[in-house]
Amino acid sequence: MNERVLRVQDLAVHFKLREGGLIRPKTHTLKAVDGVSFDLNAGETLGIVGESGCGKSTLARALLALIKPTRGRVLWLGEDLNKLDEEALRKKRQDLQIVFQDPLAALNPRMTVRDIIAEPLWTFFPKIARVQVDERVRGVMKMVGLLPNQVNRYPHEFSGGQCQRIGIARALVLNPKLVVCDEPVSALDVSIQAQIINLLKDLQKKLNLSLVFIAHDLSVVKHISDRVMVMYLGRAMEISCRDHLYRRPLHPYTSALIKAVPVPDPKLARLASDTGLTGDMPSPLSPPSGCVFHSRCPVSITRCELEVPALRRMENGDWAACHRAEELDLTIGKTG
Amino acid sequence: MSLLEVKGLNVGFDTPEGEVHAVNNLNFSLNAGDALAIVGESGSGKTQTVMAIMGLLAENGHVNGQAMFKGKDLLQMSTSELNKHRGSEIAMIFQDPMTSLNPYLSIEKQMIEVVIHHQGLNKAEARAHAVEMLRAVRIPDPERSIRQYPHEFSGGMRQRVIVAMGLLCEPDLLIADEPTTALDVTVQTHISHLMSALRQNSNAAIILITHDLGVVAGLCDRVLVMYAGEAVECGTVEQIYYDPKHPYTQGLLNSVPRLDRPEDTELHAIPGNPPNLLSLPEGCKFRDRCPKAYAACTETPPMQIDEGQHAHCCFRGASE
Amino acid sequence: MTKTTDTPAIDPFEAALGISDDKGRSPWEDAWHRLLKNRAAVYSAYIMAFMIMLVLLGPLLISWESDFTDWDHTSSPPSLQSGHWFGTDSVGRDILVRTLEGGRISLLVGLVATIVSLLIGVSYGATAGYFGGRADRIMMRVVDIIYALPFLFFIILLMVVFGRHILLIFVAIGAINWLDMARIVRGQTLSLKNTEFIEAARACGVGDWAIIRRHIVPNLLGVVMVYVTLTIPQVILIESFLSFLGLGVQEPMSSWGALVSDGAQDMESAPWTLIVPSVFLTATLYCFNFIGDGLRDALDPKDHF
Numbered sequence: 001m002n003e004r005v006l007r008v009q010d011l012a013v014h015f016k017l018r019e020g021g022l023i024r025p026k027t028h029t030l031k032a033v034d035g036v037s038f039d040l041n042a043g044e045t046l047g048i049v050g051e052s053g054c055g056k057s058t059l060a061r062a063l064l065a066l067i068k069p070t071r072g073r074v075l076w077l078g079e080d081l082n083k084l085d086e087e088a089l090r091k092k093r094q095d096l097q098i099v100f101q102d103p104l105a106a107l108n109p110r111m112t113v114r115d116i117i118a119e120p121l122w123t124f125f126p127k128i129a130r131v132q133v134d135e136r137v138r139g140v141m142k143m144v145g146l147l148p149n150q151v152n153r154y155p156h157e158f159s160g161g162q163c164q165r166i167g168i169a170r171a172l173v174l175n176p177k178l179v180v181c182d183e184p185v186s187a188l189d190v191s192i193q194a195q196i197i198n199l200l201k202d203l204q205k206k207l208n209l210s211l212v213f214i215a216h217d218l219s220v221v222k223h224i225s226d227r228v229m230v231m232y233l234g235r236a237m238e239i240s241c242r243d244h245l246y247r248r249p250l251h252p253y254t255s256a257l258i259k260a261v262p263v264p265d266p267k268l269a270r271l272a273s274d275t276g277l278t279g280d281m282p283s284p285l286s287p288p289s290g291c292v293f294h295s296r297c298p299v300s301i302t303r304c305e306l307e308v309p310a311l312r313r314m315e316n317g318d319w320a321a322c323h324r325a326e327e328l329d330l331t332i333g334k335t336g
Numbered sequence: 337m338s339l340l341e342v343k344g345l346n347v348g349f350d351t352p353e354g355e356v357h358a359v360n361n362l363n364f365s366l367n368a369g370d371a372l373a374i375v376g377e378s379g380s381g382k383t384q385t386v387m388a389i390m391g392l393l394a395e396n397g398h399v400n401g402q403a404m405f406k407g408k409d410l411l412q413m414s415t416s417e418l419n420k421h422r423g424s425e426i427a428m429i430f431q432d433p434m435t436s437l438n439p440y441l442s443i444e445k446q447m448i449e450v451v452i453h454h455q456g457l458n459k460a461e462a463r464a465h466a467v468e469m470l471r472a473v474r475i476p477d478p479e480r481s482i483r484q485y486p487h488e489f490s491g492g493m494r495q496r497v498i499v500a501m502g503l504l505c506e507p508d509l510l511i512a513d514e515p516t517t518a519l520d521v522t523v524q525t526h527i528s529h530l531m532s533a534l535r536q537n538s539n540a541a542i543i544l545i546t547h548d549l550g551v552v553a554g555l556c557d558r559v560l561v562m563y564a565g566e567a568v569e570c571g572t573v574e575q576i577y578y579d580p581k582h583p584y585t586q587g588l589l590n591s592v593p594r595l596d597r598p599e600d601t602e603l604h605a606i607p608g609n610p611p612n613l614l615s616l617p618e619g620c621k622f623r624d625r626c627p628k629a630y631a632a633c634t635e636t637p638p639m640q641i642d643e644g645q646h647a648h649c650c651f652r653g654a655s656e
Numbered sequence: 657m658t659k660t661t662d663t664p665a666i667d668p669f670e671a672a673l674g675i676s677d678d679k680g681r682s683p684w685e686d687a688w689h690r691l692l693k694n695r696a697a698v699y700s701a702y703i704m705a706f707m708i709m710l711v712l713l714g715p716l717l718i719s720w721e722s723d724f725t726d727w728d729h730t731s732s733p734p735s736l737q738s739g740h741w742f743g744t745d746s747v748g749r750d751i752l753v754r755t756l757e758g759g760r761i762s763l764l765v766g767l768v769a770t771i772v773s774l775l776i777g778v779s780y781g782a783t784a785g786y787f788g789g790r791a792d793r794i795m796m797r798v799v800d801i802i803y804a805l806p807f808l809f810f811i812i813l814l815m816v817v818f819g820r821h822i823l824l825i826f827v828a829i830g831a832i833n834w835l836d837m838a839r840i841v842r843g844q845t846l847s848l849k850n851t852e853f854i855e856a857a858r859a860c861g862v863g864d865w866a867i868i869r870r871h872i873v874p875n876l877l878g879v880v881m882v883y884v885t886l887t888i889p890q891v892i893l894i895e896s897f898l899s900f901l902g903l904g905v906q907e908p909m910s911s912w913g914a915l916v917s918d919g920a921q922d923m924e925s926a927p928w929t930l931i932v933p934s935v936f937l938t939a940t941l942y943c944f945n946f947i948g949d950g951l952r953d954a955l956d957p958k959d960h961f
Contacts, residue, residue: 051523091861096859100852105853110682119860147678151678152678152679152680157680157681162609189378189610190547192606194591194603194605194606195606218521219592222595223601260521260522261595263554264589266554266578269554270554281520332595
């Protein structure tokens, strides 16, 4: 169980943006992901949480070598994905799959469900027999909770939740080892979100998948993650074991995110305080000096403005990037 | 007299596949200062309900019933009559802030236009009022921000501008259609706080439309749960959250991921898919997704009202 | 694992196992059904089909030759007795036959020039859009430069250098029209390229050409079809315009534009020489526009509930 499959070391993705002026355009550097490191074991789920613009989607794509990193390495079973030649990388893609946020946009509207799910099969096994493809497609459809007799339908004939199941089926058809889910439930109704989360959880156990599950809110990843990473402006603020993170977060940003989740209980909700955050997220084009979070942090000190806090390992094995991680006690008030 | 009273509201659409009944015989009322949440999945008719009230239905839609606003029926009004109410007495906040702002006009132009039109202030007064409103929604440096264009704001800021515009004329009724769904959680809490503060300050009534029972709890005092165009349960937040009668409401509550419960609690999803209005089952429309369905459900269950105005429509309801 | 019962649709499986496969309804079929409901487009299609038949077969059935001069009936008004149902022109040629034969040329120009612009435009635009970056910038600047050339000047130049020839008209019109097509296709490709389904294909290791073939082209087809039906009448109009200026087809060949030009000169003494080809020309333009509009509405339904 504890075999390490994915290792990310100091990963950074910077984009060069050109602005205005044909003659002398200004170039800005957008540090979408800036020095993120973590490990992932076989059969483990890492939740990645952050607000829009924190670089979580870019990170997802960099993990799958869909974007070239500016710095750092992504090691899949010990091999650096970005050092492989094109053919070798293509072979590796069998193990690495992705599920997208917008379930309908992720499916080609002009292809039948069969063709959509079978595309990876045709790509990797061009000589495979039609019957075999059909059998496999129906098997995967059944596994994700779709009726196998709907193979000839088109995406627009399904609801959002069903489309997401089709997307999951396509990701699973090659028996991958790692599936990166980029906000797979944020476009769905709450009642359907729970279906998809439960489905992914079951599939993970059944197939011993490693999952990277990205969300913009801590409540969604709680039920599925073993560990959670909180990102802010391209950096990891905290990587903690789930049980620790929700009870006693180490980083003030994590604690704000926890407070921001609405409680579906009228009495508790009326007591709920504000998140304590001041202002909006700064532009990623000009992040604050020192700790990128200091401009909104309710407990920042002068040191935070000057010195970038490193992601440090705490006594209990969790990681936090905060100068005051040891001294702060951010224990969450009530637990159910 | 209640501020808004909706009686027997029906909304239908003509589509190539046949007529779709988006809302069926909906009744609810709202007093000044009330906050009502209309909760339901996509396809439940919650958005079409308020679109009909606001006279904003798509061209192939038709509506009948009554929507009495301050004693006058909104559904019988001509567009020009409606326009007198829309924006001044009734304001609406949409889910996507970009669609309700004109990208080619500065925030100032768009805000001032509304004030001058409805309140007859002069330009300088209108501007001062708009700046004040932006300050109230915590837009930093409002004097400078007001001259900017919509694309210069972030998503959360834009939604705040929309809220500010909605409240500009101190409406008696604010309708918010999924105002926070597209926003980050930290911004979401902020907008919720903002709306409840403004409700207390100006005694405006609020209709909040959402698919997420989580955001309702702190903000509203009554909840109307809709499924496939029909009201299935209606009551105070306490009744709905602590004593849900309809299996659909129970399902919605159980599917919200909660941080105030232990980590390994199982999430209970509602099985099946949101209702397809073109192929609904006979009788109770929730029947084919309902864990408690039994033979009687093939007939349409009547609306039952318990003490405390807690209404639900399910044969199983009280007998838990 | 008992908890899986929560995830839905387990039960319907067993029921569905014996049932034959559902038939899906592709977006094309949907669009086709919507198109059939558009009366203007359907009638226009019928009229166009009839017109094409007429233009192809008509001259074979009418006893007059298009270049035959009937000295007994010069500039004679439409009459059944003389056999010239739609009258004759100043040199006694039958207007109907000339109009039908002119229609062949006009429609042919429309078709060929559109195909030329389609082939160049789609491949150019798709390449620029898909590969993007520097290649895209250079390719689109080239388009801008050609766009800036004065069209009439360009045509006159071609005529002077190569002489008047019908092929030249095809080339000249096609060479201008592909620019619009390329721009439209490039824009569509750019937005398609960033969709998640293409990213998904890339994540599975699907190659560039397979992506273009399977994902880009089928999704471009709708827009291209609409644009093609709107380009045909545009091309016919350009040809008419050139012919009207005397830069188009040469006698004894003629086209609707050339006929309208001739007719306009005798408009006071023999109005039918102007009216007959004009009616054919406008009817065709209207029909294509209605079909194009119908296609656009069918392929891109905005108010679909």
